Amino acid sequence: MDGVIYHGNRVLPGVAEFIQWLHxxxxxxxxxxxxxxYTPRELSQKLARMGLDVTEEHFYTSALATAAFLRDQAPGCSVFAIGxxxxxxALYDAGITMNDVNPDYVVVGEGRSYSLDTLTKATNLVWKGAKLIGANSDVSGPIENGIVPACRALVAPIEMATGTQAYFCGKxxxxxxxxxxxxxxxxxxxxxxxxxRMDTDVISGMESG
Structure with missing residues (x-):
């Protein structure tokens, strides 16, 4: 959405008119x-602050996709999550519990909770056998004054340290x-x-027919 609907806290030109046309x-x-x-409700409220009326059922996030994947693959599993x-x-709603001792999966998303301590913890849990999941494969994301490292960049150190390849659930x-x-x-x-984005959005559309 950032880069298509808004940039930072600014709605991009033509977006309000496009959403009105959809309605x-x-x-x-x-x-x-x-x-x-963000949760769908938070995204809806974010757009509302920008003057856009979009209810929460119109959002589907990589977090929801990740939770659905884990629920289908291993119902009742446990995870160590960074996000x-x-x-x-999304993980709680899918019946997935948090576990920082011996989780089935280590799940990484974007967020301010990412630190050397959580990175070290996640790395050792994967090294001991937990499967590594990334919410999405974006390397970076746009912000108003530049870019910010995104999920793929945050997962990379764990992959490199453990020799394990993550599975990414988002576009x-x-x-x-x-x-x-x-x-x-x-x-x-x-x-x-x-x-x-060519590497996520456009490829997703092309490969889906």
Whole structure:
């Protein structure tokens, strides 16, 4: 969403008119975001502060995709998670518990909780056998005065230290796109993907048909 709908705390030109057109034409739409830090409610409120009326059912995040993947792969599993409310709430809602001793998975998203201590903890848990999951494969994200390291960059030290390759659940993973299409009750031939990143948004659209 950052870079397509807004940049920092500024709505990009034409966005308000586009969303109004979607409403006026009764178009089904969904914001698929790789940002795992926010819940759908927080994203809805963020847009409301910018003057945009978008209710929370119009958002699907990489945090929700990650939680759904783990729920389907290992119901009732436990994780050591590094991330913000969006990721933690999604995991709890999927029946996944937190475990910093012997978790089944180490799950990494964006967030201010990332530190040398949490990185070291996560690294050792993966080294001892926990599977490594990244909420998304974005290397960086835009901010108003530059860029910020994103999930892929935060996972990389754990991969390098342990020799383990992470599995990423967000775009361009087809799982996220297929879920989005199901939520919209449509086939890929009836949908349009709009995004600003070739490595995630555009590839997701192309590989989904």
């Amino acid at each position: 006026d034409e009764n178009k089904e739409y969904l914001f698929l975001t790789n940002n795992s830090g 913000e409310a969006g990721l933690l709430n 361009p993973n087809p799982l996220m796109m297929r879920t989005g299409l199901r939520m919209l009750h449509c086939h890929s031939a009836e949908a349009v993907m709009v995004g600003d």
